[in-house]
Amino acid sequence: MENPQAPHVLMLPFPAVGHIKPMLMLGKLLCQAGLSVTLLNTDQNHNNILNPIDQSSFYSRYPGFQFKSLAVGLPPEHLRTGPVVAELLYWITSACSTKFKEYLMVEENEKGQPEPVTCIIADGIMSFTIDIAEEFHIPVITFRTYNSTSTWVYFHLHQLLQNGEIPVQRDEDMDQQITSIPGLETILRRRDLPPFCKLDSTDHLLQFYMGQTSKMKRASALILNTFEELEGPIVSHLHSIFPTVYTIGPLHGLLQSHINHNAPPSDSSETSVRPQDRTCIRWLDSQPSKSVVYVSFGSVVVLTQDQLLEFWHGLVNSGSPFLWVIRPGLVLAENNVAETPSELTIATNERGCIVGWGPQEEVLAHRAVGGFLSHSGWNSTLESIWAGMPMICWPQIADQWINSRCVGEMWRTGLDMKDTCDRSTVEKMVRGLMEDKNEEIRKSTAIYSSMARNSVAKGGSSYHSMSKLIEDIKSIQ
Template identity: 50%
Template structure:
């Protein structure tokens, strides 16, 4: 069997080395293992599909909790196991009780729990439960214990960080930031101080733009230290997959390559999947933990072109009742139409305080629509949608970028603070509204995006969307990097087989 290994010379040149390899008859078998969070599962499922349609056998290892929710609300089993030869789901505990909320400030519990309970279970599964033998592991890049297991068993391992390059590099640089005395942050008056020790970001990164866990009073905070130490393990893997593209994050990717040269930039994955498997990737299939309400599409169909604000704060963000009302008043006062996703578990409070006020629902009907969950890619691609009020999770940020929809950014936690700064200050495809939840500011920024600077943002967003699509089309940087990843997996599998 003939394979080509693509080795980067520089950004615009690719050297090709051809290897003739005696391969076993069976295709390479890859284990894909995400951290149990929707954003991670969603993007790694897209990668799993791309690998599967190219003939690689995939076992997708999901947490019991998340797999239960996927099966309950989606058709993932039929879409993957019945359509893709050799694809199988396996489950593993995340170590938390099934009634643990796994959202808001409790979401970090998942990371700490997985780190403590997973390694022996993963090793046992690889040795005795998953057949045929796994020849390559693609592990979530915030799970260094998977590297230890892979090394013990002699299995090649590639990391997949489901955040952007900008956030990854900020995470990686936190040791230098702390050593330089730039953390901890000294109160609200310190939030706009420039951070000088994240190489490549010296001119625009502020304290408020650092990952949310950097706001801890103690630099030895366990969550801050967990993210920092896990990210520092990245160079130990045999390669690094990133859901991004060179035109979006090229300068920061250059920084990361200084410590991790073998990077596969293969994003945006949603666009890549649509380009490579158009017959199987309508916008309607979902990898959701909640039931999708498609009535929103009928509502959008009735709205004028470029008239609707799409509002969603993702799968983990929690809003207080006061924040909910500030956003609502700001949207209503802007006199714009809006489609607002409010998860059933997304409002803080007890004894009815965590419900949407009935009077708010009734008043919204004038020009708004509220739903529990939507098919987001389909919504963003709809011609009625003009802007996205978003938490800037990396999947949402990329999906909005691909759709050419300008963003109003209100980040909640982790990488989202970094992402929103890049959207507003570096890529110029939206406005960063972090750390502000005020109806007058919401109204002002909505009008700035949709009226005063509408043409400016539409132009920059359309240009970035074009770059994203070109990257995943044949000959584009992400297209070539996916080919290289597939070829390298085959080479790794061959070496593992020969041993």
């Protein structure tokens, strides 16, 4: 590496696309600032990240960056979607923690090398790193790839359980307010809590998240991919747990900011672990301004065949052109899958475009796109806010339920469609969003988009927070 005296940051993301992407973007920013960075992934994700990257170009821009892997990959046939996510979480805490400790032992034994690990930035649900790093006297900064509101809710899971607000029973009023979380007493309803809060109190997912969140408190600081103007009051609450909180989002916007005036533009394919089909951009070029509804449910959510057809009918019946990302594995394999009705095929050929994966940031910025039907993953939500794109939210897992409530109630940047996806509701919501029936939403998205861009500009809140993170890492002795 070019600068042998540079602090060396070891980064460990959770092995899922939505977690790896912000970690990689943060690594680039640290590298631009002169730090050495090692991104440590499971072997399969390591290969998936490197495959689309022009490595010669990448390392010329980020000469202090390294990609390394832990040989803990699941068998290829073991999917990382849908019902097996709980199993995957527990697999990580056992297999991955062992390999991570072995990795640090090698680093420790090579102290004569120019770049021992200065600090570790670990995903918030990879908190086993804190136990291991303490043995090696290496400070850990936890990076929660959720927003601050979801993070704050997760810190109150134990209190919700103690106060009897979870588990939520199926026969209870789902619109009843949740009152045990300071700052959110008038915002969250029972239906807005993650699915594992609606199961038995001994559920493994609930116990897992409570355990991981509790361990996070022992980290030296907290990083969040958000910005003060969006979530300032909740960030203030998090300061009661972490004296230092770095709000450095939107990270993809920060990469385009003035952190390094001489840095070349970033390539979005470098943060994607799936090949991008760019034919959709040519299709968008042929569509009228703000006429297209963009549909993507991210990298983990799965649909039944019935849900797929309900969405499809609703989109077609709305009359709007649509760009739909239907990735491999999006639809659950089912026996006796019905053929696609001919009217859907004909309508899609006339005014639709379906791709396996696309350059989402570029799509959301395209002049032809006027709305985003999303699963409410945090990366997608933040990218939509950045682009000033109103949303329809259909959450399915984890923080997505809280994100969709934030979008629909706190920020008024979209519509919350949780708990249903029947074709009439899909049609009604798409029409409402695309036919400018929600003036408040469009005004609010424009305001927050401007705030997001100001936050990453020189002197902005996220720009300042990123600069402080860099300075603090450089000061570690």
